[in-house]
Amino acid sequence: xxxxxxxxxxxxxxxxxxxxxxxxxCHACAVNCKEWNSGGHSAPMTDLDPYGANADGVWxxxxxxxxxxxxxxxxxxxxxxxxxxxxKPACVEVCPTGASYKRAEDGIVLVNxxxxxxxxxxxxxxxxxxxxxxxxxxxxxxxxxxxxxxYNENLAAEERVPACVSTCPASARHFGDxxxxxSEVSKLVEARGGYALMPEMxxxxxxxxxxxxxxxxxxxxxxxxxxxAKPAETAGLHPLLRWMDKVLSR
Amino acid sequence: xxxxxxxxxxTVASGAGYGLLALLGIGNALGLVxxxxxxxxxxxxxxxxxxxxxxxxxTAHLGHPERAWRALSQWRTSWLSREGxxxxxxxxxxxxxxxxxxxxxxxxxxxAIAGLLxxxxxxxxxxxxxxxxxxxxxxxQWHNRxxxxxxxxxALASGAxxxxxxxxxxxxxxxxxxxxxxxxxxxxLFAKQRYWHFIDTTKSASTPESATGLGAIGKVRLFEAPxxxxxxxxxxxxxxxxxxxAAKLRAxxxxxxxxxxxxxxxxxxxxxxxxxxxxxxxxxxxxxxxLAVERWLFFAEAKHSVMLYYGAQxx
Ligand code: SF4
Ligand code: SF4
Numbered sequence: 001x002x003x004x005x006x007x008x009x010x011x012x013x014x015x016x017x018x019x020x021x022x023x024x025x026c027h028a029c030a031v032n033c034k035e036w037n038s039g040g041h042s043a044p045m046t047d048l049d050p051y052g053a054n055a056d057g058v059w060x061x062x063x064x065x066x067x068x069x070x071x072x073x074x075x076x077x078x079x080x081x082x083x084x085x086x087x088k089p090a091c092v093e094v095c096p097t098g099a100s101y102k103r104a105e106d107g108i109v110l111v112n113x114x115x116x117x118x119x120x121x122x123x124x125x126x127x128x129x130x131x132x133x134x135x136x137x138x139x140x141x142x143x144x145x146x147x148x149x150x151y152n153e154n155l156a157a158e159e160r161v162p163a164c165v166s167t168c169p170a171s172a173r174h175f176g177d178x179x180x181x182x183s184e185v186s187k188l189v190e191a192r193g194g195y196a197l198m199p200e201m202x203x204x205x206x207x208x209x210x211x212x213x214x215x216x217x218x219x220x221x222x223x224x225x226x227x228x229a230k231p232a233e234t235a236g237l238h239p240l241l242r243w244m245d246k247v248l249s250r
Numbered sequence: 251x252x253x254x255x256x257x258x259x260x261t262v263a264s265g266a267g268y269g270l271l272a273l274l275g276i277g278n279a280l281g282l283v284x285x286x287x288x289x290x291x292x293x294x295x296x297x298x299x300x301x302x303x304x305x306x307x308x309t310a311h312l313g314h315p316e317r318a319w320r321a322l323s324q325w326r327t328s329w330l331s332r333e334g335x336x337x338x339x340x341x342x343x344x345x346x347x348x349x350x351x352x353x354x355x356x357x358x359x360x361x362a363i364a365g366l367l368x369x370x371x372x373x374x375x376x377x378x379x380x381x382x383x384x385x386x387x388x389x390x391q392w393h394n395r396x397x398x399x400x401x402x403x404x405a406l407a408s409g410a411x412x413x414x415x416x417x418x419x420x421x422x423x424x425x426x427x428x429x430x431x432x433x434x435x436x437x438x439l440f441a442k443q444r445y446w447h448f449i450d451t452t453k454s455a456s457t458p459e460s461a462t463g464l465g466a467i468g469k470v471r472l473f474e475a476p477x478x479x480x481x482x483x484x485x486x487x488x489x490x491x492x493x494x495x496a497a498k499l500r501a502x503x504x505x506x507x508x509x510x511x512x513x514x515x516x517x518x519x520x521x522x523x524x525x526x527x528x529x530x531x532x533x534x535x536x537x538x539x540x541l542a543v544e545r546w547l548f549f550a551e552a553k554h555s556v557m558l559y560y561g562a563q564x565x
Contacts, residue, residue: 127388
């Protein structure tokens with residue numbers, strides 16, 4: 001027994017594909033998530049002491065920034081993270097009330113705020129920190145994959161995507177069915193070598209991350225070297241001597 | 251992990267209560283504990299009080315304590331739910347045992363069977379409690395094979411220390427009870443030492459590289475956190491304890507929870523009357539205090555994998 005139906009082969013697995021190459025770290029996805037979900041399925045997204053010294057509040061989506069590798073090969077990578085709607089979500093398994101559940105029809109992991117007792121165990125069971133407790137409401141909150149947008153017939157068809165996806169100015173976020181190998185998102189993952197986070201935990205996340213592309217060695221269309229030129233040997237000289245050196249080397 | 255007072259109190263108090271209940275059930279069946287009604291009333295009364303106070307305390311940290319009954323529904327998958335079911339089920343034989351013994355003065359037949367059933371369910375409850383922690387993969391310091399033996403042995407040791415104090419107070423010292431107590435402390439000590447050795451010499455397989463998937467570029471470090479103030483994740487899972495404090499607290503837990511109670515229990519077997527009572531009572535009190543420190547450390551030294559996204563290099 002697992003507390004959720006393990007998705008059958010070919011079952012719908014809705015999720016996000018996040019492009020770490022194009023994400024510019026603007027936090028627009030996190031802000032629009034907060035905006036939409038403040039009135040959405042798991043509303044409110046409580047803020048405590050929002051204008052005080054100890055502001056604290058519930059967010060479903062957080063943008064971290066990492067540095068990887070050593071200069072000059074190092075990369076700065078903006079890294080948005082929200083619930084990965086895992087195929088083996090221990091967060092659901094540990095829930096004593098059944099308030100946490102994984103939908104059989106599309107794989108979305110949700111919390112029923114009417115039955116959650118606020119024991120917080122699910123947040124301990126999530127390796128990724130995708131669940132945040134709402135101390136004011138006394139229940140657990142998490143990303144709903146904008147369940148109230150993606151099936152919402154009152155919205156124009158192109159709006160029926162999660163708020164984070166619709167708002168991203170760099171188109172770094174993609175939404176779709178990762179259970180269908182022919183879907184646009186699956187093809188993107190295939191083409192770019194998309195990967196899962198912490199596979200060793202065994203949660204089989206649905207969301208995928210696209211790695212940054214290899215760093216360019218030349219700059220844009222100018223063809224100039226990306227690395228700064230070495231300082232000239234004359235750098236320490238008196239300006240007058242440097243000028244003479246320039247004139248004489250013409 | 252944040253050491254919540256309510257959970258520390260719950261696991262220590264109800265652990266001791268279940269340990270005492272189990273030993274009373276078994277001790278009664280073997281004729282090792284006094285059969286008189288007042289003894290039954292006091293010893294089982296204390297066990298019940300410890301268990302009940304612990305359970306109430308555990309519901310204190312819930313966001314919705316009034317919905318606690320819902321936690322009984324998912325026993326097929328959730329160890330927390332199983333713990334709740336076992337804890338409630340244990341009250342049935344506990345009540346039968348207590349009423350039969352303290353009110354009707356009977357200690358054999360059905361009453362003895364109720365005591366043994368109580369022992370089994372006490373064991374099951376502590377086992378389920380330990381499995382809640384042991385089954386959490388994101389926490390390396392909990393997800394290991396030393397957690398369950400430790401919890402069981404410490405519940406038994408604390409229950410045995412209480413029982414030993416009771417039989418001493420009743421002027422009915424039993425060498426067997428003293429020996430069981432000493433052996434339980436030694437086993438618990440061994441389990442705890444192995445646990446500490448394990449968490450000191452191993453770390454989670456997860457790293458900042460596996461958490462971000464950026465390891466192919468090189469070593470990964472946090473450049474900018476997603477928020478400036480502490481959020482729920484950092485408050486609940488980002489608890490840090492300085493190494494030197496941990497070392498000091500371990501020494502306190504070792505001495506108060508294991509070494510001194512063990513010595514006192516052994517000495518009490520050779521001492522006359524009042525001195526033996528004093529030694530065994532001090533042993534029980536110290537042991538419970540030491541376990542509270544041990545339990546605090548069990549949380550404070552546990553690291554959650556989410557911290558890899560917040561600059562931790564290991565988990
Ligand atoms: S990311 Fe965390 S909360 Fe989301 S499904 Fe996976 S384990 Fe559960
Ligand atoms: S906090 Fe709520 S959703 Fe999470 S495990 Fe507890 S009851 Fe379930």
